[in-house]
Amino acid sequence: MNGGIPFLPQSASSVAGEFDVLFAALLAIALAMLGLVFLLMFRFCAHYRRSNRAVDRTGREKKSWHWEVGWTAGSLIVFLGLYAWGADLYLREHRPPAEATDIYVVGKQWMWKIEHLDGQREINALHVAVGRPVRLVMASQDVIHGFFVPAFRLKQDVVPGRYVTLWFDPDRIGVYRLYCSQFCGTDHAAMDGMVSVMSSGDFQKWLAANATGGSLASRGAALFRRLGCSGCHAPASGVAAPDLAGLYGRRVALRGGGAALADEGFIRDAILEPAKRPPAGYPTVMPSFAGQLDEEQIVALLAYIKALPRSPQ
Amino acid sequence: MTVTTVAELPHERGGSYLTDGTTLASWLLTRDHKRIAILYTLTITAFFFIGGAAAAVIRLNLLTPEGTLVDAETYNRIFTLHGVVMVWLFLVPSIPTTFGNFLIPLMLGAKDLAFPRLNLLSWYLFVASGLIVLAGLIGGSVDTGWTFYEPLSSGYASGALVVVLLGIFVNGFSSILTGLNFVVSIHRLRAPGLTWYRLPIFCWSNYATAVIMMLATPVLAVTLMLVAVEHLWGVGVFDPTHGGDPLLFQHMFWFYSHPAVYIMILPGMGVISEIVPAFARKRLFGYHFVAWSSVAIAVVGFLVWGHHMFVAGESVYAALVFSFLSFIVAVPSAIKVFNWLATLHKGAISFEAPMLYALGFILLFTIGGLTGLFVATLAFDVHATATYFVVAHFHYIMVGGMVSAYFAALHFWWPKATGRLYPESWARFAAILIFFGFNLTFFPQFILGYLGMPRRYHAYPPEFQVWNVLSSAGASVLAAAYLLPLFYLGWSLWRGARAPANPWGATGLEWQTPSPPPSGNFARTPRISRPPYDYPEPAA
């Protein structure tokens, strides 16, 4: 963000470097093909202009088959190579490393709300430590938003009604722009912010300075009691309700047959729409909490349930 | 199909479709495809300048990072107006309803399209849709963008949304009826001897376009209807608070709106395939490949819509499939470009305005197509989608490509349709000005997008200003260049020299009728025994 004319975006994530190589390859291929088209067009137009009567126009290509097959096959091979390259990087962009730290993001008109596991909260700002992979778990309170950090070369639409994730490994200290990339109403252009990639030490200082006295899971625990969830789901309640300890990441047998992975989306559905995928062995007595919780509350509950230790068996 | 025809001067009284009836009613109740084409031309020209005015406001506003000309809400309304008007009231109907209507019966050797009443009805529906859409957009502050993404549109837009959606719904009917008319006419009204492989490419490409119009438009109509009802009832199938999926809207919307891109570009490719052989005095290279590549684009073009959703939350596996298919659909476009170039080889090329536009089309379309490869590449699209990179990419196709082709067609067939010659040097000047103005406007947007500037931003960070100012400067050149033809073509209607039947020495049935053609097109049904583009071979 200096004063000069910018040509290239900053690079601050592990994929940005690979991305730039891919871009360079695309650019080289495009320029080569464009150059070919330009060159042939100007050459033919100049040489075979009607006023140039001296040129020999006989012996025109009649059979076009070998030409057609040639440029069709040539284009196809180049295209498929690009496809494979882009797909490979895309797949890796969708497989977060196991050690990634979760950070929750809630988009709403027109701000980004960030919730760290340790309880720190930010608006339109995200602080992360360099070299520590982060996995964002994102939800939207209203319409579709788009979480976009050009310096990371990453973008993900945040769709209401479900969780989406985005992971990155920030590899350069600095402050980078964050945008909303999906048009979301009047102040769409103002829904931007800053991502600060800090050194490990600075980040620890930042965490300490912004501590709120309780973790996200502890806020979820309070909500869990206030909403009366614990009345049935507590191990000692005596009501036939599933024990939530160690639920996250487990496969759950469903009543209609089959099983489902208890990921963020599953837990969300279980809270808001318990009749959709009821677990086997329990009656559907749980009420729906749809319309009673906002996304930040659901995120807190989710963090609480995910943090429940696996019950010793 | 001989090249040289007797240059008949058509100004005997009552001799042409223009002079057969001069009352207003004779125009408004006409069933003559040529008159309907003229009605369409006047209408879409008006819509083009309305959409262009909105673009001017956008570019003026983006001169400064703070976006001081209009406030955010107005800006959003303006770009919604720009998108809706340009897509449905100009680009989709542009070449098919004007040159398609005018030329297809002439090229088929027919007296009219199969359903002339339907053709007129389709124009009335188009005008009605335009008025409804404009009433909703200008009077009703709809600011959803032309894509009407859910749940923003049904849940958060003003009541006029329903008016705009109704307008687009009616517009869809118009488009469907035009498509139906073309498809049936090309199947059933070809003159004796006019086999499929003797059809001009313009007919092939309009046939492919018409198929898309018939089969994609209904899905858009029903999708927008679901949005409208959802808006009215406050609940619906795309509503996430009721278990609905906003991505379902995107699937159904892009099932139309991606093929719609081919509705916009295929007729342009048809125009270029007529003009390049005519000015190179040479048979079109690889006729069969150019013909079938139109059909291939139309069919494969239906299979790629998911590439608009790589970051939208669609399945990773679906993204892999859609990316693959998107690369496949680029192949037939590449085939066309190479065949046009090969047509130039050993031709006898002259550079009148239609040819300048056509050459400009090839270059701009190539840039648009190549950047299409960028955004078809999954990982690249993650960064570039919803930024100005995509804006630049599709403007290269639609403005650089389609609008250039429209102007090429306008100049090429102007003498045929009006019976007048336009002033050549003015036209060449405008063609060159459009080419440079266009590049100055839209090339900086590639850089902006790569830097990360999102689209639909009313204000932007200051580091992007340089490129935005360049783009706006280009837009002012482009605006002036687009206004020029209005004057010199208008002038030619009064003062232009009378046009002979075949001013370019082109092949094609339409050039064998007088300029302008008589109401019934042909006194006797022609018989065709030669392939198209039958330009003489040079003597050894």
Next chain:
Amino acid sequence: MARPPRRIVLSWLGLLALLAGNVAVAYAGAGSLAPFAHVVIAAAMAAVVLVVFMELGRGASLFWVFAGAGFFWLAVLFVLTAGDYLTRVNFAATGAG
């Protein structure tokens, strides 16, 4: 033509029988197969109407192409959209990651 041709009478009776069959399937407790059975029976009924009542069986081959195009493109919309829905698994959990 005081009496209708046999083939349209038989088709009509067949359609009513298929209708009864479809209602019977609804009560048969076919579980998760029931929706598919309903659609298959409905498609059979539609085929009878198309081929016999709409005389597609006797019409020009171009009519087949036109009628088929509509259903083919609808299938495209259906299949590719289904390709998204059916594979919306938790992708991160599928790989070695």
Next chain:
Amino acid sequence: MSDRVLEKQFADLAHQSETAELGMWGFIATEVLFLGGLFVAYSFYRYLHPAGVAAAASHTRLVIGSVNTAVLLTSSFLMSWASLAASNGEGRRAARLIWGAAGLGLVFLALKGLEYAEEIGERLWPGAAFSLDTPEPRVGEVFYFLYWVMTGIHALHLLIGVAALAAIGWRAHGGVYSRAYHSPVRVVSLYWHFVDIVWIFLFALIYLPGRSA
């Protein structure tokens, strides 16, 4: 007669008739995608919420729905017969059969209206007053959203069809059609049968789910 109906762009009446019929097939192809779009929306919503949709669907009126399906099938049968009669030059018989088909269309609409009235009385109209006693009432509301939109659009198609049949029947009665010229009857009957096909699928998807539970 044939001179008056032959348009200038056609070589002869057979050319014109077959072109008109082809046009209707093309129109039907577009209709397949228009109404098919609704089926796509329905299907994927149901895929996401199978139990909720089935529970809501079991509140539709199966008896009226089944009777109405039979009514439309019978009407299609009459129309098919009418089309054959018209092509045989039997204008009066064709007229009676066409009116019979149109009459059954009106019967369908009357029954459908009865059904609608009952459903509005049961507060199955989506919106603030909607009420449905199932485990997933929000899903039920979307089901009824689709129910009203899909059956409403079908009813509108049917109404247009009845009007077209009435007009064609009138002209058949007046002896306009002959062995050589009867394509309007063919064209309208194609449309009528198509509306029947749409209902066959609507019935299977909207009325039948959730019955065995």
